[in-house]
Amino acid sequence: MTxxxxxxxEANCLGCGYCEKFCSRECIVIPGDKFxxxxxxxxxxxxxxxxxxxxxxxxxxPHFAIEVYKYIENEGTGSx
Amino acid sequence: MNTEKVWAAPNLLAFxxxxxxxxxLTIGRIIAEVLEELDIxxxxxxxxxxxxxxxxSYALNVDRILGAHGRPPDMATAIKRLSPDNVVFTIQGDGxxxxxxxxxxxxxxxxxxKFTIIMCNNANYGTTGGQLAPTTxxxxxxxxxPDGRNVITDGYPVHTAELAATFRGVAYSARxxxxxPANYQRTRKCIKSAFQKQVDQIGLSFxxxxxxxxxxxxxxxxxxLKWIEEKMIPEFPxxxxxxxxxxx
Amino acid sequence: xxxxxxVQGNEAVGWGALSAGCDAFFGYPITPxxxxxxxxxxxxxxxxxxxxxSQSEVGSIMMVYGGAAAGxxxxxxxxxxxxxxxxxxxxxxxxxxxPCIIVLVQRGGPGQGSIRHAQMDYLCTTRGGTGGYKNIILxxxxxxxxxxxxxxxxxxxxxxxNPVIVLSDGILxxxxxxxxxxxxxxxxxxxxxxxxxxxxRQRDKNFRFVHSGVGTAAILVRGYPDYISWLEHMDxxxxxxxxxxxxxxxxxxxxxxxxxxxxxxxRVCKEAVNMARAEGLKVGLLRPITLWPFxxxxxxxxxxxxxRFLVVEDSLGLMVEDVRMAVQGxxxxxxxxxxSRHLPTDxxxxxxxxxxxxxxRLATEEGR
Numbered sequence: 001m002t003x004x005x006x007x008x009x010e011a012n013c014l015g016c017g018y019c020e021k022f023c024s025r026e027c028i029v030i031p032g033d034k035f036x037x038x039x040x041x042x043x044x045x046x047x048x049x050x051x052x053x054x055x056x057x058x059x060x061x062p063h064f065a066i067e068v069y070k071y072i073e074n075e076g077t078g079s080x
Numbered sequence: 081m082n083t084e085k086v087w088a089a090p091n092l093l094a095f096x097x098x099x100x101x102x103x104x105l106t107i108g109r110i111i112a113e114v115l116e117e118l119d120i121x122x123x124x125x126x127x128x129x130x131x132x133x134x135x136x137s138y139a140l141n142v143d144r145i146l147g148a149h150g151r152p153p154d155m156a157t158a159i160k161r162l163s164p165d166n167v168v169f170t171i172q173g174d175g176x177x178x179x180x181x182x183x184x185x186x187x188x189x190x191x192x193x194k195f196t197i198i199m200c201n202n203a204n205y206g207t208t209g210g211q212l213a214p215t216t217x218x219x220x221x222x223x224x225x226p227d228g229r230n231v232i233t234d235g236y237p238v239h240t241a242e243l244a245a246t247f248r249g250v251a252y253s254a255r256x257x258x259x260x261p262a263n264y265q266r267t268r269k270c271i272k273s274a275f276q277k278q279v280d281q282i283g284l285s286f287x288x289x290x291x292x293x294x295x296x297x298x299x300x301x302x303x304x305l306k307w308i309e310e311k312m313i314p315e316f317p318x319x320x321x322x323x324x325x326x327x328x
Numbered sequence: 329x330x331x332x333x334x335v336q337g338n339e340a341v342g343w344g345a346l347s348a349g350c351d352a353f354f355g356y357p358i359t360p361x362x363x364x365x366x367x368x369x370x371x372x373x374x375x376x377x378x379x380x381x382s383q384s385e386v387g388s389i390m391m392v393y394g395g396a397a398a399g400x401x402x403x404x405x406x407x408x409x410x411x412x413x414x415x416x417x418x419x420x421x422x423x424x425x426x427p428c429i430i431v432l433v434q435r436g437g438p439g440q441g442s443i444r445h446a447q448m449d450y451l452c453t454t455r456g457g458t459g460g461y462k463n464i465i466l467x468x469x470x471x472x473x474x475x476x477x478x479x480x481x482x483x484x485x486x487x488x489x490n491p492v493i494v495l496s497d498g499i500l501x502x503x504x505x506x507x508x509x510x511x512x513x514x515x516x517x518x519x520x521x522x523x524x525x526x527x528x529r530q531r532d533k534n535f536r537f538v539h540s541g542v543g544t545a546a547i548l549v550r551g552y553p554d555y556i557s558w559l560e561h562m563d564x565x566x567x568x569x570x571x572x573x574x575x576x577x578x579x580x581x582x583x584x585x586x587x588x589x590x591x592x593x594x595r596v597c598k599e600a601v602n603m604a605r606a607e608g609l610k611v612g613l614l615r616p617i618t619l620w621p622f623x624x625x626x627x628x629x630x631x632x633x634x635x636r637f638l639v640v641e642d643s644l645g646l647m648v649e650d651v652r653m654a655v656q657g658x659x660x661x662x663x664x665x666x667x668s669r670h671l672p673t674d675x676x677x678x679x680x681x682x683x684x685x686x687x688x689r690l691a692t693e694e695g696r
Contacts, residue, residue, distance in 0.1 A: 005083065014100035016294075016301035022261055040100065056261045058087035062106045063096035069083035122528025127394065130541075143524035145397045145538040147390060148420045154387045155394030159524070161378045162352055162400050166526050184390070187383030 003071045004053025006045050012065035015040030019057040019066055025050040028057060098135050101294040101301025106258050107200060107267070108139030114272045115142070115167075118279060124167045125159055127152040129176035132207045133200040133291075136171050150181025153188035156195045167278055169196035175205045178214040178240050189284060192249015192327060196274045196285045199240060202293035203312065210296030214238045217315055222296070237315060244286040245321035248328070251283030254320040257290035259308040266318065273323065283327040290316060335507040337500045338363035340471045341405060341431050342371060344478030347511040351400040352378035354391035356410060359443040360498040361433035364405040385410035389417030389430070396426035397538040399523030401482055405431035407498075408441060408449050415457035418491060420540035422461035427485035427492075429478065434497040434591075442674030445498030446666065447591055450646035453493050454620045462566040465493045465619040466574075467590040471505035476512060477617075483514040488569055495619060497642070499592040499677070574617035575626065579605060583612030585690060586630055588651050589640040590616050593678055597640050600683035609691050619647070624654040631659035638662045638686060642669070642678055662690060 006028075013036050019028045020043055029046040036042050045051070053070035098104055115121040124142040128134045130149035137144050147155050152170035160168040177185050177199040188197070204222050205211040211224040215237045219228040229237075245253040252274050256267040267289055274285035290312050292304035299307055335343065341364050345353070353372060355365035365381060372379040378395075382388040388404040395402035406414060411432050421428060434449050436442030453465050464484050468474040474496060481492040527535045539549040542558050552558040579601050580586065587597040594615045604611040614630070616623050627637070636659055639648040648663045655661055664686050669676030 004086070012096055014096060014098075016101035018101070018301060018305070021302050021305070053086055055087035059261055059264050060106070060258075062098065062101060062103050064105065064109070065096075066087075067085060068087040070086045071081050072084050073081075123526035125398070125524050125526060141527065141535055143527050143530070143536045145394065145424075145524055147393050147397075147424070147540050148416050151386070151390035151393070151417075154382065154390035155397065157380060157382075157387075158352065158354065158378075158391040158394030158402065159398045161380060162395050162402075163398055163525070166398075183384055183386055187387050190383070191380075 002052045004051040005048055005069050005071070006051065006057060007067045007069070008043060008045065009065040009067070010036050010042055012063050013040055013042055014063050014065075015042065016062065017043075018060040018062065019043050022056050022060045024054070024056065025052065027051045097138060098132065099295050101292055101304055102132065103258050103291040104133050104135050104200060105139050106264070107198070107289050107291060108136035110258075110264070110268050110271055111136065111198070112139050112141070114268065114275055115140075117272070118275055120167045120275065120279065123165065124169065127156045127159070127168065127170045129170065129172035129181065130207070131173035131176050131205070133171055133173045133176075136200075150176050150179070151184050152176070153181065153184040153193070153197065157188055157191070157193050160193060160195045164194070167275065169198060169275070169278075172197065172199050173206070174199060174201045174203065174215040174240070175213045178238050189244060189247040189250060192247070192283050194278060194281055194283060196278050196287070198271070198274075199286070199288045200291050201240070201288050201316065202291045202296075204293060204296045206293045206296050215240070215316070217311060239316065241286065241288040241321050247284070249283050250286060250322055251277040251324055251327055252285040252320070253322040254286070255288040255290070255316055255318050257308055257313065257318060259290065259292065259305040263318070270320070282325060288316070331509045332506050333509065334504050335471055336363060336502060336504045337471045337474050337496065338433065338502065339367045340475040340507055341478055341494070342367035343507065343509055344475035345403055345482070346371065346375075347509070348479040348482040349401055350377070350403055350482065352380070352395050352402045354380045354382050354388045354395070354402065354404050356382050356385050356388050356406065358385075358407045358410045360435055360445070360501050361405050361407050361431070363501070364431065364433075385413035386417070389414040389421070392428045392430070393417060393421055393424070393426060396421065396428045397424065397524055399520040399525060401486075403429040403431065405433065407433050407435045408437045409439070411449060411452065415452075418463070419457045419459045419461060421491045422456070422463065423459065423542055424538050424540040425489040426538070427489050429481040429485055429492050429494060431478070431494045431496060433501045434495065436674055443498075444674045445592065445642065445677070447497060447593070447642040448646065449495070450619065450641070450643065453495055454622070454650075461562070462569065462620060463491050463493055464488070464569055464572055464621070465495050467495045467617060467619050468500065469591055469594040469615065470500070471503065471507050474500065475507055475509075479512045480514065483517070484572060486517045488565060490565070490569070495591070497591045570621040572618060573621045573623060575623040576615040576617060578613040578615065580612030580614055582610055584610045584635060585612075585687060586635050586637050587611065587613045587640055587683070588616070588627070588637055588647070589613065590619060590647070593640045593642055596678055596680050597683055599680035600687060603680060603684045604687045609687060611687055622650050622654070624650070627651060627654035628656065631655040636660045636662070636690065638664060638690060640664045640678060640683055642666050662686070
């Protein structure tokens, strides 16, 4: 399985919850006790082992607060 | 282990000016991807109406103009006629397109202008605080329908994509939404088809995209997406209402 | 060999626009200027230029906005009821600083009005629409001058990045006179680096944003630190525009009574001046060619040297207020208006004999 990771841009996040709703592998959770500097409820990448870099969280995030990365084998250099 | 970035944000955006859960930047990003994919970004000109949907331009790196409320089809007519090799498209809200801009919209449909109209439908006038719009649903409470839209004073919601499909000069008319990942991809297909019609110089292309407006619907963002699924889509069915390769 | 044609005033607009290199005309039918869009519909497409009949005047003016934003020379024409529909567009054009010309062939008003000549739009052209912008207004008094001022209008519009109005009327639009077709060159103009053409065509590859809501977005879009700074820029521009003042004096050097008129009444007044001079009366005509900027200074000077004024205007009294303002209480300002038409109908005109009658009345002791 492809493995992936996400980076959440906490300054951009407005706590809408779409990422939590649409991650089909339950990687993203909004714990309810983590807030952005502007006071929005932040999600956390709670289950990184389950992420397969599908990108749906990035598609559905309306505030460009999620970047999705795919792990690649050591041949070649990945651009990030 | 090295990583490769697969999905990211456009570099332009420093912050999101939209309300939490507003989907206009999602639509904007879809447009940006389609323009890049069709290799027309460098010659694209966006004509922006008045409303929150104008924030779509924050996701785009194209020349753009903004003028009076409802008038993008007029401005786009002039630009496309004078400079036909530019890819010209409008970004409008439901009120901008079908209320104050109806004169402009119908004029462009009648003349069969060869640009693309993207109408974002969030069933209210969002920027001004959530008033009645042409696409507000029956019974929907807005600041100017405090008891809910009713037929006697407010008529019925208008079906713009179906209306546009009835004009001979229109090559493409579709309605989509971005409330699920599947619909996100559907919207991407529609917008790509719409721009392809312009590239192929066939006729006017129109895409209506249903979009969440959580603050004015008085719902949480996730509840808003549910409202689109359960209330908006039954009233405004998704689909392609016209898709032709010749308009005569 | 100079090319001359017998041309109608409305069509002279077209010939002038063609000489000025106009790229597109957007218009809508309305009497008494239908000959203008009809001329463009015949003469433009065959020359590879654009003609669009819009769905309304609201459409025409916003098409002008789009075309101007894309860096082209564009224009529209209309009459008084259509001009009302263009007020929103004019304000947006002024805010976005877009060059264009609008030919307004005045008819009787208010409302649907009459379909024949009048001069009732002086205030809503010189005073502008919402937001207090200013625009240069050129007022021809002949077919030749219509043709020439249309070309000047395109130049001034580009020079100041502002709409320019050419103010005609139903008589000037329909009369036929000899027209010398010529292309006028007013000098070089800067490139339109601000226009939208597609980002790949911009020299610096940065996107352009033509925006009429600068009050809300001054900082982001136009690079002004705040709204007031941008308004100060606009104010500076309007001050500079005042240097384009134009007026004509006819037999005005030694006159004691000055007629002030523009448009068809100016032609009538010239005739009246001739008739009065033949009777030994020292009458002259001051004819503003730019209604904005208005020739306040020359009127003030004539007032200070003892002159009296008779404003002849086919209205209930609009330009007369500017003359009163100019004299600053130092001279008599009389008015001969629409009630003095030879017939009390939409077709009535202010005729030379009536103006002479008023001149004679003012010349007697009773008139003082």
